[in-house]
Amino acid sequence: MATHGEASEERISEIDYEFLPELSALLGVDAVQFAKSLEEEDHQERVKMKKGFNSHMRSEAKRLKTFVTYDTFRSWTPQEMAAAGFYFTGVKLGVQCFCCSLILFGTSLRKTPVENHRRLRPGCEFLLGKDVGNIGKYDIRVKSPEKLRGGKARYQEEEARLESFENWPFYAHGTSPRVLSAAGFVFTGKRDTVQCFSCGGCLGNWEEGDDPWKEHAKWFPNSEYPSSFPVKLIQNSPNLQVFYLKCDFFLNCESLMTVLASCKKLREIEFSGRCFEAMPFVTILPNFVALKILKLGSQQFPDKETSEKFAQALGSLRNLEELLLPSGDGIHHVAKLIVRQCLQLRCLRVLAFHYTLDDDSVMEIAKGATSGGFQKLETLDLSMNHKITEEGYRHFFQALDNLPNLQMLNISRHLPESIQVQATTVKALGQCVSRLPSLTILQMFSWLLDEEDMKVINAVKERHPQSRRLTVFWKWIVPFSPVIQK
The missing domain is CATH 3.80.10.10 (Ribonuclease Inhibitor)
Structure with a gap:
């Protein structure tokens, strides 16, 4: 039985041959021969299909979504199959276990998906209850805080945090330990749970494609992290498209704005911290020719000069589709100018003015x-x-x-x-x-x-x-x- 590597190609039988002679007599055909032919056809399909542990499908909710186009007139429900570890492959009516790669093309009236799974692959580590990273339908991302081994001071340096990922589980390799450590996280040693050395926030159930920095800011928005975190993250992300930042501490970092200016593919920017040095950001705003969403929350534009430059810069964002304007007296004094600039934004679909x-x-x-x-x-x-x-x-x-x-x-x-x-x-x-x-x-x-x-x-x-x-x-x-x- 293969779980993390290639699954074996042994023949499996989904058909109950005990009742086929009776069916042959009833229908006047050789049901046994027909069943064997069908099993051979299914076997050939299995040989061609990709095997091995599928980390993309370790989430039960994600497995369930694959059944949107599935034929619902079957004896097994999508909910039952997803809970049993199966997802819809799109090949015929085949479903496959994310862990052991068992592929089934038929459903049984007499047995549930779990029972068939257990009969055909009794050694499946998912069924045996081992830690294969399965994310249940109701599992949550935020975990209870742990006590960091060695204390907070031990993990001030990124390399020290990276070293903690030595035993990072195989099923979570889609989320890079280097990116996690850059975002301030330390591996706790439990499943795929990580903890920020600074704010203490714990997150788990990572799925491939998750952005550790964005998840960090989303779940723990009031944290204060060293300003080098986002700078390093951006430098390592040449194709960055979304920049979302709630922390007050970063927005005073001029080096952050400097490196952000190099991101020509940015499509979405959101700042919602209370401390905001507007001028460095206003200076680089015209760089973002691909920008579609700009949300500035409750930033304060401290003087008329900065506000006017911000208003003038808006006119260069010709692809902008959504604009949320910040509050503050500085913006209030140039609101008419901002409106006139927005008239040049022919793609604008959402426009929000709050308090201004x-x-x-x-x-x-x-x-x-x-x-x-x-x-x-x-x-x-x-x-x-x-x-x-x-x-x-x-x-x-x-x-x-x-x-x-x-x-x-x-x-x-x-x-x-x-x-x-x-x-x-x-x-x-x-x-x-x-x-x-x-x-x-x-x-x-x-x-x-x-x-x-x-x-x-x-x-x-x-x-x-x-x-x-x-x-x-x-x-x-x-x-x-x-x-x-x-």
Whole structure:
């Protein structure tokens, strides 16, 4: 029996020959001969198929996904087969064990997948409960913290962390120990669980193609790691396409920005740390000609000069499809300029301004759309813009037009003042919605609407081209305990 190496090519019989003579008499054919012919055909297929341990399929959830195109009118369910270690090969109706490589082309009415698996390959290490890296359907990535052998100080250097991977399990070789150690991880010695020497976070159940650095930032976003980590990782990743960083510590690292500028294939950048040296990033922004997604979270642009350069640099990102703008007074002062630059981004599908717009800048969006900009825009998120007055919203609703592909409009707010909405504003909103033919989602949390207002909104929904799909999300949310007066 082969598990990690090449599987043997012994003949296996899936057919129960005990009942074939009776079947032959019933059908008037030689069922035994037909069964032998079928088994020979299946054997020839098995010989041609790839054998050996399949690390790609050690996740039960991933095995289950392979059955999407499987013929469901069978006596075994995909759930049963995935739990028994099988995935669909795509060859005839063949399923194969990720561990021992057993290939079955038929299903049995009398035996479950596990029973057939155990009968034909009793030595399969997966069935015997050995550690072959199987990831159960409900297994989680984050593990309980361990006590590092030798303490935190022992693993300050990357080479020391790399040495800990000496016994890294065979089934996890798709995730490189060198990349794991570069991302701050130390091997705990248990299955494929690793631990950051700095923040103490533990992760396991690694699958081929996982990015250790991205997983580190995703699950432990408030960690502080030495600034050399991302720099080294980027230097070793010439084809880097996604850069995602939450840690506050890195963003002050100018050398990080310098090496990031060399990544010509970057398609997605996300920064969401609170500390952010904007100028080094703004300087390299025009380098990212392939950039499709830019999210800057809650960064602060400290001065007008930096904000203006950022706005001007946006116009060079001609392939940009999604843009999430940061908050801050610096950005607020150049919001109109940013909108004008965004009008040059003909691929833009998602545009989000949070906390940065006022009456003048939101009108700039309406004017730009009316004059033919934002033709591909699908999502316009204007939530949490406290500086837009009710009059500003009303004028915006009256002017907004010519967005043929807009599917989602978010105008939610969170205001401790100007609570009651005027009827003229609601009417203008209704007219605006009627001019957006593809709209399916309108989010307007914290707009205090009365019964008459809701009648206007509902009437617009009934007449809208997307009346069956258009959904209005509305709820009054206030940041204080309201005092009810007459």
